[in-house]
Amino acid sequence: MSLMPVIAIRRLDHTYGHGALERRVLSDIDLTIAAGELVILTGPSGSGKTTLLTLIGALRSPQTGSLRVLGQELCGASEADLVAIRRNIGYIFQSHNLLGFLTARQNVQMAAELSAGSPTEARALSEAILVAVGLSERLDYYPENLSGGQKQRVAIARALVNRPSLVLADEPTAALDSKSGREVVELMQQLAADQGCAILMVTHDSRILDVATRTVHMEDGRLVQSETAVRA
Amino acid sequence: MKMPLAWLQLTRERVRLLVAVAGIGFAVILMFLQLGFRAALFDGAVRLHASFEADIFLIGPKSSALVSMQSFSQRRLYQAMAVPGVAGASPVYLGFGRFRNPETNETRGIFAVGFNPGEPVFRLGEVNRQLASIRKPDTVLFDRASRSEYGPIAARYTGGESIVTEVNDRRVRVGGLFQMGTSFAINGALITSDLNFLRLFGERSKGLVDLGLVRLAPGADPQRVKADLRAALPADVRVLSRQEYMDFEKDYWNRSTPIGYIFALGAAMGFIVGTIIVYQILYTDVSDHLAEYATLKAIGYTNGYLLGVVFQEAFLLSLLGFVPGFAISFALYDLTRGATLLPLTMDPLRAALIFALTVLMCAVSGAIAVRRLRAADPAEIFA
Ligand SMILES: Nc1ncnc2c1ncn2[C@@H]1O[C@H](COP(=O)(O)OP(=O)(O)O)[C@@H](O)[C@H]1O
Ligand SMILES: [Mg+2]
Numbered sequence: 001m002s003l004m005p006v007i008a009i010r011r012l013d014h015t016y017g018h019g020a021l022e023r024r025v026l027s028d029i030d031l032t033i034a035a036g037e038l039v040i041l042t043g044p045s046g047s048g049k050t051t052l053l054t055l056i057g058a059l060r061s062p063q064t065g066s067l068r069v070l071g072q073e074l075c076g077a078s079e080a081d082l083v084a085i086r087r088n089i090g091y092i093f094q095s096h097n098l099l100g101f102l103t104a105r106q107n108v109q110m111a112a113e114l115s116a117g118s119p120t121e122a123r124a125l126s127e128a129i130l131v132a133v134g135l136s137e138r139l140d141y142y143p144e145n146l147s148g149g150q151k152q153r154v155a156i157a158r159a160l161v162n163r164p165s166l167v168l169a170d171e172p173t174a175a176l177d178s179k180s181g182r183e184v185v186e187l188m189q190q191l192a193a194d195q196g197c198a199i200l201m202v203t204h205d206s207r208i209l210d211v212a213t214r215t216v217h218m219e220d221g222r223l224v225q226s227e228t229a230v231r232a
Numbered sequence: 233m234k235m236p237l238a239w240l241q242l243t244r245e246r247v248r249l250l251v252a253v254a255g256i257g258f259a260v261i262l263m264f265l266q267l268g269f270r271a272a273l274f275d276g277a278v279r280l281h282a283s284f285e286a287d288i289f290l291i292g293p294k295s296s297a298l299v300s301m302q303s304f305s306q307r308r309l310y311q312a313m314a315v316p317g318v319a320g321a322s323p324v325y326l327g328f329g330r331f332r333n334p335e336t337n338e339t340r341g342i343f344a345v346g347f348n349p350g351e352p353v354f355r356l357g358e359v360n361r362q363l364a365s366i367r368k369p370d371t372v373l374f375d376r377a378s379r380s381e382y383g384p385i386a387a388r389y390t391g392g393e394s395i396v397t398e399v400n401d402r403r404v405r406v407g408g409l410f411q412m413g414t415s416f417a418i419n420g421a422l423i424t425s426d427l428n429f430l431r432l433f434g435e436r437s438k439g440l441v442d443l444g445l446v447r448l449a450p451g452a453d454p455q456r457v458k459a460d461l462r463a464a465l466p467a468d469v470r471v472l473s474r475q476e477y478m479d480f481e482k483d484y485w486n487r488s489t490p491i492g493y494i495f496a497l498g499a500a501m502g503f504i505v506g507t508i509i510v511y512q513i514l515y516t517d518v519s520d521h522l523a524e525y526a527t528l529k530a531i532g533y534t535n536g537y538l539l540g541v542v543f544q545e546a547f548l549l550s551l552l553g554f555v556p557g558f559a560i561s562f563a564l565y566d567l568t569r570g571a572t573l574l575p576l577t578m579d580p581l582r583a584a585l586i587f588a589l590t591v592l593m594c595a596v597s598g599a600i601a602v603r604r605l606r607a608a609d610p611a612e613i614f615a
């Protein structure tokens with residue numbers, strides 16, 4: 001396991017809007033996450049959790065402070081650098097965000113092709129990970145023919161197929177019933193452990209907090225570090 | 233092969249794809265018909281020109297078209313024959329006569345061509361086989377593709393009847409048939425010998441010809457001979473190459489009728505309609521998939537990749553629309569040719585042009601539709 005933290009954030013601020021409409025949503029964020037950690041981020045709606053996730057995920061450009069992801073400083077990084085860093089991150093969204101015109105396998109394969117050596121390899125990797133998430137019977141199903149839990153499994157497979165060093169998940173269980181929510185999170189936990197990647201997950205779901213190695217809480221744009229070592 | 237995202241996206245929604253293909257196919261057909269008719273009308277105007285066996289043509293300088301020729305002295309032909317490289321120079325007489333429909337007794341203007349049967353001027357085997365017939369006094373060959381207003385001449389002749397009628401109030405016999413076809417100002421045509429022609433057109437004299445056909449000796453350089461003829465002949469004749477002679481006729485009809493313009497406009501409408509249809513389809517398609525495109529950006533695809541997807545869709549659409557459009561146009565050409573005797577043919581150059589226009593049409597639409605891609609913001613998909 002490398003010594004370099006997967007995420008290293010120092011004094012990160014973020015504001016939306018300009019002039020009179022300017023609104024600060026993140027203030028003075030400090031956060032370090034190491035490889036192998038599963039960190040859960042909680043906090044009331046509107047506190048800035050999603051904003052933080054999009055910044056870490058290189059989906060939005062940070063403005064002030066320092067934000068290093070996988071050793072790359074994102075503050076002031078070019079669009080090409082941002083695209084490159086995105087390829088090392090797996091994303092799992094609240095709504096699964098699968099491509100409706102692609103089958104389960106094709107959805108995963110779109111991600112796999114970004115790093116696989118050949119299309120054949122991408123296909124093999126995609127099928128293998130779909131089997132791993134328990135969808136061996138559903139490879140050629142379109143998302144519209146899958147249940148919510150199954151779709152989220154496809155999304156997990158897509159996020160993990162490239163063995164990313166970091167997985168970001170924003171309320172991945174919000175749209176699921178408690179049983180499949182629990183299954184999905186345990187699946188993430190297990191695959192992440194196998195692959196040794198760090199996971200940062202936003203959730204309101206108190207029933208799944210126990211999977212975390214650490215929980216951080218956000219209030220009004222500030223982190224309240226309440227470290228709980230549930231799995232320690 | 234990497235995942236053909238554009239193809240998968242296009243083919244997932246069959247109905248939308250069908251509408252798109254039908255729209256593009258329609259635009260393709262419109263362009264084929266408009267440009268086809270245009271070419272056919274102009275080609276029809278030079279069918280007679282094209283059937284003359286000659287390399288160089290002599291005409292009076294004030295001539296403006298086949299139906300409006302200025303005669304010149306036959307002496308110019310003798311002078312032409314003295315130019316090195318010239319194998320022969322034959323006179324052709326042209327004029328409109330009044331043809332009496334033997335059924336109704338009404339008269340109609342008919343185009344008549346007269347030449348010396350001893351120096352065949354036509355490439356038409358059918359005419360050349362019937363030279364003996366037009367050598368007989370007051371005997372003519374009738375164009376079976378003439379309009380019906382002259383009467384059922386061809387049908388009755390083929391049925392074995394002997395047809396006697398009048399041209400310019402002079403009794404003539406139909407001694408055979410040939411095939412030419414109608415054009416802008418010519419609804420029907422006759423071919424006969426020079427002597428018969430001069431009998432029918434009593435006011436014309438043998439010494440004044442309407443057209444001179446110059447044939448070259450084997451191996452002579454047409455450019456060279458044309459230049460020599462221009463130098464040797466006085467300004468009361470114009471010397472034209474085969475291509476120049478046909479262009480001269482087409483130019484006249486292009487200038488004096490709006491036909492060229494109208495059909496070009498029709499083709500342009502096809503192009504515009506096609507562009508709008510493809511744009512609509514692509515724009516809706518991109519809009520419907522914005523969240524998915526944003527997801528692709530989030531997992532590491534570049535904006536350039538997505539641009540490529542939209543342009544691939546545009547190109548696929550142009551292919552999918554062109555193929556049926558081409559096939560239907562082909563069938564419509566056949567159908568129209570049968571019904572109108574217009575020389576409507578599938579010219580490979582025109583097909584290539586229309587294919588290029590179809591691709592351009594889709595590329596233009598694609599270029600407008602990709603602006604919609606900017607709305608695909610990967611930062612919005614966690615929201
Ligand atoms: N694109 C945006 N433009 C302006 N304001 C935004 C934007 N996204 C979020 N906000 C605002 O920033 C605050 C934090 O939002 P968010 O990060 O989504 O919080 P959370 O995920 O914790 O609910 C909210 O008040 C929200 O209204
Ligand atoms: Mg949120």
